[in-house]
Amino acid sequence: MTTKFYDRLSNDLTQLLENPIDYNVTIEVGEEPASQIYEVHSYILQSRSPYFKKKFNESPFNENHVKELKMPNISTKVFNVIINYIYGGTISLEKLENSIIFDLLIASHELDLDELVEYLQTHLSTNNASWLRLNFAHVYQTSFQKNFKIIQKFCNNIIAKHPDTIFESENFNSLPEDVLISIIRLDDLQLEEDKIWDYVIQWGKVKNSDLPTNLNEWTSNHFLTLKTTLKNCLPHVRYFSISGELTLKKLYPYQQLFEPKLWLDINTRFLAPNSPISSTILPPRNILKATLPTRTTPILSNVITDAHALEISSWIDRKETPYTENNPYEFKLLVRGSKDGFDVKTILEICDKVSNTVIVLKVEGTGEIIGGYDPLEILNNVQRWYSSQDSFAFSLKTENLKNSIVSRVTNYRSAILYNSSYSYFQFGGILCLRGNLKTVDRSYCDTGYYEKRIRSNTDGFSVEEIEVFKVTPKK
Incomplete structure (x- = not known):
């Protein structure tokens, strides 16, 4: 049986941070004049973080046999938490604002602190869900940029149940392509397929501001421009879940965006339903069946609904x-x-x-x-x-x-x-x-x-x- 004395080890290493005997690295954190210099030990940091291992290999010693790093993009408040985690393996979030915890998550990702990245994602999605919702657009885009899987899943669950959260937000048109694709691929996205089509077209048009407002003025080149912009998005729209009436109303004006075989198959479905179709037919989305609401008395107000x-x-x-x-x-x-x-x-x-x-x-x-x-x-x-x-x-x-x-x-x-x-x-x-x-x-x-x-x-x-x-x- 092996006995592990982690508490004593953590305490001793934390004391070494507070009294940095034989330090061989200085890290200037934050922007001048409010920056702060930390005296640390390369062998501890590089054993805990691949980022620091790479940096120390690239950085020469100065005349005092000390390596000097600068990290202006991390605040001292965030770095204090990180350096205590690196030395002592401890972290305290109780007195930190949610925005600081999110900054801490981003910094931990940059420093390749995988254990801390996973912990902070779980902490935010479990204990600070209301803050994540309040800052949803920023959180969601960052989760894709940094590949925060836990927060991505949290956000996707919200979007699936309440698509207006993202589709009706002021940030929708600025979504990166990979984020939009991840949304329209959701099987349980609670949104009619024709509306998903509308939003995809809207997003594509915003990316090409020179397209005419009036569709009657479009040339083949205009449609080609939009088709090129949406080439990675269009395969994820479930065209065979759109009714004939809405196909005529919404898809027909944009038929030049479709490959000839797909457009033929879409029309075949209505004109000859029993004929074989060679195009890939994506399954319909898992739309929850609406239940009849309990009869309630409407609020008697002249101000709110x-x-x-x-x-x-x-x-x-x-x-x-x-x-x-x-x-x-x-x-x-x-x-x-x-x-x-x-x-x-x-x-x-x-x-x-x-x-x-x-x-x-x-x-x-x-x-x-x-x-x-x-x-x-x-x-x-x-x-x-x-x-x-x-x-x-x-x-x-x-x-x-x-x-x-x-x-x-x-x-x-x-x-x-x-x-x-x-x-x-x-x-x-x-x-x-x-x-x-x-x-x-x-x-x-x-x-x-x-x-x-x-x-x-x-x-x-x-x-x-x-x-x-x-x-x-x-x-």
């Missing part, structure tokens, strides 16, 4: 994938500005001692819908900050805002403020409501104590309508 309510409920439950039907919560209207008044003091009085509330506002003149979720009991006559880990503010998707924004509290102690004396109601500094919301424009949105802005500016605003709902689980 049932879809908005589902999205807010998903945020309350911190769901990785949003609810699309059967809202688990009931939204009971407590306050409507046009009926009860727009003064913040009035709202606090009506909602006194009520917890788990959602406030929604329609901004005057812009059509924006913003608001927040307050899990705490509203206290009308007490003026102070209250602590919460579950409050959040948001902007909801409208005609002018392509995607909703949710911003969760980061400074828990300053999550919510009630002050009826001054007619204040605040979600940190991110949503600050002041006085009469209809007649004055003293309310504003900033970034204080929450993750990010929910409006693009900090200008004061008034509201067209405001509503407050009590949110309770359905029985």
Whole structure:
């Protein structure tokens, strides 16, 4: 039986890092003037990282018999974690922001730290799924650039169930070809085949901005240009799953993109269904059968829709994938500005001692819908900050805002403020409501104590309508 004393070994090597006796390498990390120099030992780093082994073989010693490396693209915060892992085999992520952990993953990949790369991918997909979803486009593209298999699988599962996540994002048209192909190859992609065709054509056109907008103006050269751009994508569209009507409507105008044999087979399927077809027929996608939704009472609101309510409920439950039907919560209207008044003091009085509330506002003149979720009991006559880990503010998707924004509290102690004396109601500094919301424009949105802005500016605003709902689980 072999006894392993790893803890002592880890501690001794970490002490060597802190007191680098006989070091023979210096690494300057970060950009000047904020860079930091680490004194380390080549035999430890090259035994742990193929990257460092290669670098040390390429780098000569200086006159002091020390090799000098520079790593300006890695932050000292990230490198501190990496160097402690290399020496002591330990890692602590508790105090790191999710963005730093993702940077750590990228740096670990660059340094060929395979064990750490796998661990960080698992950690992010298991414990920080909401952050991955919030930064989905960047995460997804990076996962392909760096070949992060675990995160790729996580992202593909989301795309398959909720294709709008990527197809309707502002980053869709800039997707690299290999990323687009990986998506349209998914067997369980929950999207009709004709719509997949539409998105592929859209992507190809964006890559060739000189193509005429009007298809009637296209020449054979225009079609050839698009066909060349899409040559690796087109084989993954499942043409034989598209109905005859949609084939005529959507494929026929682009028939010059098809090889003659494939186009003949597509038409043969409808004209002579029993005739043999030589083209490869990809299996239809595994589209989940829709179930009849439970009959629900639509939300009684002048500001938000049932879809908005589902999205807010998903945020309350911190769901990785949003609810699309059967809202688990009931939204009971407590306050409507046009009926009860727009003064913040009035709202606090009506909602006194009520917890788990959602406030929604329609901004005057812009059509924006913003608001927040307050899990705490509203206290009308007490003026102070209250602590919460579950409050959040948001902007909801409208005609002018392509995607909703949710911003969760980061400074828990300053999550919510009630002050009826001054007619204040605040979600940190991110949503600050002041006085009469209809007649004055003293309310504003900033970034204080929450993750990010929910409006693009900090200008004061008034509201067209405001509503407050009590949110309770359905029985």
